[in-house]
Amino acid sequence: MKTSRAGAMNWLQPMLLFLLFGLIILSAGMGYIRISFLEVLKIVIWKLTGDRSSLHGIDSTLPYVVLEVRLPRILTSAIVGSGLSLAGVVFQGILLNPLADPYTLGISAGAAFGASIALLFGITWLGVYTVPMFAFIGATATLGAILLISSFDRQTSSNNLILAGIIVSAILSAGVSFIKYVADEQVSIIIFWLMGSFASKSWTDVLLTLLFVMLGAGVCFFFARDLNVMSLGDRSATSLGIEANRVRIVLLVTASLITAACVSVSGIIGFVGLVVPHLMRFLVGPDNRKLLPASILAGAILLLCADTITRAVLPSEIPIGVLTALIGGPFFCFIFRRQRAMRVYG
Amino acid sequence: MDKVPVFSISDINFSYGNVSVLRHVSLELREGNFYGILGPNGSGKTTLLDVMAGIKAPDSGSVLFMGKDIENYSKKELAKGIALVPQEFYINFPFTVKEIVLMGRHPYIPRFGSASADDIEVVDYTMRLMEIEDFQDRYVTELSGGEKQRVVFARALAQDTPVLMLDEGTSNMDIRHTLKILGIARDRVRKDNRTVIAAMHDLNLAAQFCDHLVFLKDGKIVALGPIDIVLNEQNIKQTFEVEAKIYFDEYSSSMQVAYRIEPTSSPIRHKA
Numbered sequence: 001m002k003t004s005r006a007g008a009m010n011w012l013q014p015m016l017l018f019l020l021f022g023l024i025i026l027s028a029g030m031g032y033i034r035i036s037f038l039e040v041l042k043i044v045i046w047k048l049t050g051d052r053s054s055l056h057g058i059d060s061t062l063p064y065v066v067l068e069v070r071l072p073r074i075l076t077s078a079i080v081g082s083g084l085s086l087a088g089v090v091f092q093g094i095l096l097n098p099l100a101d102p103y104t105l106g107i108s109a110g111a112a113f114g115a116s117i118a119l120l121f122g123i124t125w126l127g128v129y130t131v132p133m134f135a136f137i138g139a140t141a142t143l144g145a146i147l148l149i150s151s152f153d154r155q156t157s158s159n160n161l162i163l164a165g166i167i168v169s170a171i172l173s174a175g176v177s178f179i180k181y182v183a184d185e186q187v188s189i190i191i192f193w194l195m196g197s198f199a200s201k202s203w204t205d206v207l208l209t210l211l212f213v214m215l216g217a218g219v220c221f222f223f224a225r226d227l228n229v230m231s232l233g234d235r236s237a238t239s240l241g242i243e244a245n246r247v248r249i250v251l252l253v254t255a256s257l258i259t260a261a262c263v264s265v266s267g268i269i270g271f272v273g274l275v276v277p278h279l280m281r282f283l284v285g286p287d288n289r290k291l292l293p294a295s296i297l298a299g300a301i302l303l304l305c306a307d308t309i310t311r312a313v314l315p316s317e318i319p320i321g322v323l324t325a326l327i328g329g330p331f332f333c334f335i336f337r338r339q340r341a342m343r344v345y346g
Numbered sequence: 347m348d349k350v351p352v353f354s355i356s357d358i359n360f361s362y363g364n365v366s367v368l369r370h371v372s373l374e375l376r377e378g379n380f381y382g383i384l385g386p387n388g389s390g391k392t393t394l395l396d397v398m399a400g401i402k403a404p405d406s407g408s409v410l411f412m413g414k415d416i417e418n419y420s421k422k423e424l425a426k427g428i429a430l431v432p433q434e435f436y437i438n439f440p441f442t443v444k445e446i447v448l449m450g451r452h453p454y455i456p457r458f459g460s461a462s463a464d465d466i467e468v469v470d471y472t473m474r475l476m477e478i479e480d481f482q483d484r485y486v487t488e489l490s491g492g493e494k495q496r497v498v499f500a501r502a503l504a505q506d507t508p509v510l511m512l513d514e515g516t517s518n519m520d521i522r523h524t525l526k527i528l529g530i531a532r533d534r535v536r537k538d539n540r541t542v543i544a545a546m547h548d549l550n551l552a553a554q555f556c557d558h559l560v561f562l563k564d565g566k567i568v569a570l571g572p573i574d575i576v577l578n579e580q581n582i583k584q585t586f587e588v589e590a591k592i593y594f595d596e597y598s599s600s601m602q603v604a605y606r607i608e609p610t611s612s613p614i615r616h617k618a
Contacts, residue, residue, distance in 0.1 A: 096438050225457070229449050231439045235432055236498075238401045240505070241425030241453040286439035 009284045016297035023304055024078065028070045030312035035062055043067065076201040076209060076265060077307035077320075078300035081272055083213040083262040085299025088273030089280075089291055090220055090255035093227045094248050095158045098281075101274035102259040105146050105161060105252075106169035107139045111263040112194055113172045114138020116179040119190050129204075131193065132264040139260030142168055143253065155245050157234070161252070195319030196267030198307050205265050212261035217296060219254045223247055224288040231286070269321045271328030272303055278335055350413040352377050352509060352541045353398055358407030360393055360565075367393045368404070368565045375558075377508070378539040380532055382552040382573075385562035386586055391545035392433065394562065395511050398543070400424045425453035429505035431515035435498050440485040443497050447473055447482075450504030468504050475530065476500040477523075491518035499527055510534065512544040516551075528555045549590075553577060554600045561585045577601055 025044070029035040042054045043066045055063065087102040095104065102108070117123075118134035126133050146168055150160035176194075180187050220227075226247050230237045234244040259273075276299045277291065284290040306324050310317050353375040360368040367390045375381055383391045396402040398409060400416045409416040411427065419427070429450070437446075450472075451465040461469075473479040476496045481489070486497055495518050502510060510531060516524040532555055534540045546552045552559065552573075559576050561568040562585070569581045582590045588605055595602040 093439075098438055222457070225452065225455075228441075228445075229452050231437055231441070232446075232449065233432075233436060235396070235401055236430070236435075238421060239399055239425060239428065239430040239432075240449060241420075241422035243421050281439070285445075286441050287445065 009290070012283060013293055013297065016294065016301065020078065020297055020301050020304070023301060023308075024071075024074055027074050027304060027308040027312070028066050030308060031065075031070060032312075033062070033065055035066065040066055044071075072203050072206050073198045073201045073307070073311070074304060075206045077198045078304045079206065079209040079213050080198075080262040080266045080269070081276075081299040081301070081303025082296040083209060083216070083258045083299075084269065084273040084303070085276035085280075085295040086213065086217055086220060086292060087255040087259045087262075088277040088299075089288065089295050090227070090251050091273075092277055093231065093288060094251050094255075095162055096231060096233070097158065097162070098278065099274075100162070101270075102255065102262075103169075103268070103270065103273070105165035105256065106142050106172060107256050107259045108263055108268045109169040109172035109176070110142025111135040111139040111260060112176050112268060113179075114141075115193050115264075115267075116176050116183075116190050119186050119193060120179050120183045122186070135264040136260050138172075139263060140257070142172065143256040143260070147249070147252075156248065192319065193267050194321070196269040196321035197317075197319060198266055198311075199317065201265070209261055209265055212258050213296075216254045216258040217292070220251065220292055221289075223251055224292055227251065227288045228286070267319075267321060269303070269324055271324045271332065272299055275328045275332050275335070276302060278332070282335065349377060351375060351410075352412060354410040354413070355398065356408055358397060358404040358409065360390075360397060360402065360404045366565060368397065371407075371565070371567055373560065373567070373570065375541065375543065377541050378535060379541060379557045380535045380555055381541070381543045381558045381560065382556035383543065383545045383560045383562060384547075384549065384552060384585065385568075389562045389585075390565040391562055392513055393565075395430065395513050395543065395545060399428050399430050399511060401430075422453050425505065425507075427507055428509045428511060429502040429507040430511045431495075431499050431502045431513060433513045433515070433517065435494050437486055440487050442483050443478055443486055443489070444469065444473070444482040446486050446497050447478075447500045447504050450501035450506075453505070468506060472500045472503040475503065476527075492520055492523065495519050496523060496527075503530070507540075509541045509543065512542065512546075514545055514547060517547070524551070531555070549577075549582070549603045553602055554598055573601065577603075 025037060025040050028040045029037055039058055039062060042058060043063045046052065046054045046063070047067055084102050091100045091102055091104055092098050114134040114137050115131050118131045123134070124130050146161065146164045147156070149167070150156045150164040180190055183190060226242050229240050229242055230244055230247065237244045276295050280291055280294040280298055284294050303324070306327065307320055310320055310323050351374045353373065355371060355373040358368055358371050359366070371394065383394060385391050393402065397404050400419065400421070403417065411419065416424070447469050448461060448465070451461060451469065454465060455461055470479070473482055476499060478493070478496050478500055486494060489497065495515060499515060512531065516527055519527065528551065531542045531544070535542050544556070556573055558571065559573050560570045561576065561581050568585050569576045577592060579590055579592055582588065582603065589608070590606070591604045592601055593604065
């Protein structure tokens with residue numbers, strides 16, 4: 001089984017891509033108004049080609065439902081899933097810790113703090129984008145603080161980063177708790193935001209997240225092999241020709257910005273960035289050149305499914321962050337037990 | 347002896363914070379020799395190797411590698427010149443043995459390229475040499491300490507560099523593999539005119555394999571030179587604070603070191 005790990009998994013990526021595409025079309029048909037798979041396909045083809053004849057026999061409100069209401073939400077959830085999984089792979093790689101996730105360094109706590117401030121004071125000068133903007137500023141400011149705290153002589157190590165992350169997270173979480181405490185009627189809005197949601201996402205959200213995730217993925221692919229070698233530790237990586245410190249900072253900033261963009265748009269959705277890299281590493285191995293693309297696709301599928309369940313399957317919507325933790329937690333326990341039983345990690 | 351020395355180190359100092367680790371170290375190492383660096387724990391052996399490998403920059407002084415300041419090399423150029431077998435090997439991700447050995451070819455593989463037939467050949471050859479080809483598809487996370495060190499040594503050999511540094515690279519290995527690895531290293535010195543620099547603890551192994559020795563204590567050089575000159579009772583006493591006798595051993599046909607064990611001087615604990 002071990003010999004064939006790399007070879008036998010070549011079908012995985014095409015399969016995941018196919019599955020993702022199918023799920024996007026399928027989920028766009030699910031919801032209060034049921035639309036058939038073929039009808040959705042026809043609407044999408046009309047939009048892409050401009051050929052009106054494909055719309056023949058379709059209710060004229062359906063294109064609006066699919067294109068303006070459902071697809072932006074579906075695509076945003078898929079892109080955020082990709083981004084969080086991608087960031088998870090990179091954080092686990094640079095922190096040399098398979099238990100790290102996009103939130104280990106407190107990026108999410110920073111976003112939560114920023115969003116809470118905007119919600120507490122009712123700041124609205126950027127319209128619906130005020131809260132995401134504040135969340136993004138909070139997240140990037142946190143990243144800056146962590147880099148400052150963990151660097152000595154312009155060098156930073158995995159352990160320093162994790163410790164700085166824990167410290168900063170603790171402070172910011174206390175800040176969020178305090179804001180919740182002093183916020184009277186806004187407290188429910190804050191709590192709701194923190195639990196994450198893709199409700200009423202627009203094409204702007206799609207484009208914003210897509211921009212960050214695509215650019216970020218490009219940077220991560222560029223350094224994928226360096227990241228492999230860096231799992232040997234700095235000393236060995238340096239002697240193999242890698243500017244370990246520089247690569248670590250570049251990847252850290254990239255993964256953090258991806259996370260910040262995702263969290264700003266969706267709120268804090270846990271477990272995706274931890275479970276997906278683990279599961280994919282189990283299937284394709286730790287080589288980041290395979291692990292990154294596999295995780296991007298699997299993350300999109302996972303979060304899209306979770307969002308579709310809460311949007312269209314459950315009788316009433318529950319926060320997606322709660323759903324991913326409820327499904328992801330036990331599933332992660334299962335994977336963890338199984339891996340330990342097979343002694344994959346020594 | 348008019349060739350450019352492999353390493354020309356003049357008056358380097360290095361400290362961690364305010365703990366001084368290397369003090370006024372000057373050295374010249376020449377191609378085609380097996381150098382042993384000997385010294386007690388904390389004497390600065392590892393730091394000296396790191397400074398020579400360009401992993402750490404000295405606070406003052408200069409390191410010339412092949413006649414050029416080591417700071418003027420890119421990390422990638424250095425990786426084609428110097429391979430390092432570290433003391434400890436720790437990895438959190440389940441790479442296979444073969445994947446780890448292939449990482450030794452990293453400096454030669456273009457960024458978006460994959461391993462060439464040449465790279466694969468070198469990797470297969472070094473795995474056979476180190477007798478690890480039978481478990482090349484196992485995860486390194488599952489191997490014993492000694493097996494891991496053989497994998498790391500294979501990786502360094504696959505790097506195919508003129509200089510090979512061993513930082514106590516045989517500390518977890520059984521004696522057969524230790525002799526084998528040091529033998530392979532010596533072969534590369536003798537046959538390909540490469541240079542090996544090994545930080546070692548076992549003076550008898552050093553006596554059998556090294557051409558030159560560097561005695562290091564508290565970050566200062568106590569003695570350096572050809573083995574038959576510097577391997578003597580006085581240098582061992584001064585470096586390690588132990589009584590020793592040096593003699594020529596017919597069986598191993600090398601100088602060997604025997605130690606005198608002093609009557610124990612540990613203070614007696616009185617019961618209350």
